[in-house]
Amino acid sequence: MNLVDDLTAGDRRALARAISAVEDGGPEAAAVLAELQSRVGKAAVIGFTGPPGAGKSTLISAYITHLRRAGRSVGVIAVDPSSPLTGGAVLGDRARMASHIDDDGVFIRSLAARGHLGGLSAAAPFVVDLMDAAGFDVVIIETVGTGQSEVEIAGLAGITVVVFAPGLGDHLQAIKAGIMEIATVLVVNKGDSPLAAATAAHLYAALHLNAGGHREVPIVTTTATTGDGVGDLAETIAGLLSVRPPSPADAPRRLRRMLAALAAENLKEKLLRGTNPEIDSICDEVRGGRLGLAEALRQLARIA
Numbered sequence: 001m002n003l004v005d006d007l008t009a010g011d012r013r014a015l016a017r018a019i020s021a022v023e024d025g026g027p028e029a030a031a032v033l034a035e036l037q038s039r040v041g042k043a044a045v046i047g048f049t050g051p052p053g054a055g056k057s058t059l060i061s062a063y064i065t066h067l068r069r070a071g072r073s074v075g076v077i078a079v080d081p082s083s084p085l086t087g088g089a090v091l092g093d094r095a096r097m098a099s100h101i102d103d104d105g106v107f108i109r110s111l112a113a114r115g116h117l118g119g120l121s122a123a124a125p126f127v128v129d130l131m132d133a134a135g136f137d138v139v140i141i142e143t144v145g146t147g148q149s150e151v152e153i154a155g156l157a158g159i160t161v162v163v164f165a166p167g168l169g170d171h172l173q174a175i176k177a178g179i180m181e182i183a184t185v186l187v188v189n190k191g192d193s194p195l196a197a198a199t200a201a202h203l204y205a206a207l208h209l210n211a212g213g214h215r216e217v218p219i220v221t222t223t224a225t226t227g228d229g230v231g232d233l234a235e236t237i238a239g240l241l242s243v244r245p246p247s248p249a250d251a252p253r254r255l256r257r258m259l260a261a262l263a264a265e266n267l268k269e270k271l272l273r274g275t276n277p278e279i280d281s282i283c284d285e286v287r288g289g290r291l292g293l294a295e296a297l298r299q300l301a302r303i304a
């Protein structure tokens with residue numbers, strides 16, 4: 001029996017087993033991954049990220065309702081934040097998406113975040129591939145914006161929706177942290193708040209300051225709890241997808257982008273933490289004029 005054949009044929013239990021195998025990374029994983037290669041590249045991969053409590057799960061649930069009405073099937077990957085403060089979020093996510101649990105066209109899977117790799121599980125790109133091979137039209141990944149995971153999610157997803165809620169001031173943090181740069185769509189959720197318009201105006205101003213005006217990022221205001229604006233969000237995403245539809249080249253590209261994000265974050269952290277003697281010595285050599293920057297970068301790349 002071939003797990004990938006079964007999951008491609010629509011067997012959800014086979015899909016669940018294949019995801020577990022890939023998460024465990026054992027010998028079965030290698031066989032699954034080898035079988036996958038020729039069967040991916042049809043799904044639209046959409047990342048939702050943003051500060052805790054912005055309403056990402058509620059919005060995803062409303063968006064799923066919209067997609068289901070249009071007859072599209074959806075796989076969802078909810079990445080469990082490793083912080084104990086938000087450790088209960090996965091249960092919350094499942095509850096928020098509960099209305100879809102009995103729907104055959106929706107498959108929701110939580111993935112544990114692995115701390116040492118940042119916010120996203122190392123298995124995430126393969127789980128995206130598995131859901132893609134299982135025939136879901138759309139694969140959605142939810143991560144909490146904690147600093148690193150946004151960059152990784154942007155590597156995985158073709159479209160990255162960054163969700164803010166008004167009045168938290170988080171959008172100001174985000175502007176500083178460069179989260180704006182990874183957004184393909186900006187959402188101001190909780191549009192029922194009186195502060196929503198001001199938040200949208202802030203984001204608009206920040207976009208045009210930061211990006212020098214050459215990047216058009218749509219800003220959509222939604223109220224996930226009532227569904228207001230969710231149709232606009234769906235249309236915006238559909239518009240972006242029509243310009244750049246999913247392709248078989250996406251799967252190798254998302255693995256590469258994810259590895260790039262992880263490698264860069266990993267090296268950056270080692271460099272900034274200053275506890276790696278090899279890196280310390282490279283820095284000393286550069287400072288002492290004994291090592292050129294280009295050679296230093298080559299040596300650092302080997303350590304990463």
Ligand SMILES: Nc1nc2c(ncn2[C@@H]2O[C@H](COP(=O)(O)OP(=O)(O)OP(=O)(O)O)[C@@H](O)[C@H]2O)c(=O)[nH]1
Pocket residue numbers: 051052053054055056057058059086089092093096144189190191192193222223224225226
């Ligand atoms: N008033 C209002 N409340 C909302 C809206 N969207 C979500 N909420 C509420 O905000 C709270 C957080 O929503 P979630 O969807 O769990 O937010 P999240 O961003 O997924 O949260 P984490 O996954 O924990 O980061 C819940 O109580 C929702 O009911 C909205 O549009 N308006």
Ligand SMILES: [Mg+2]
Pocket residue numbers: 056057058089093142
């Ligand atoms: Mg959530």
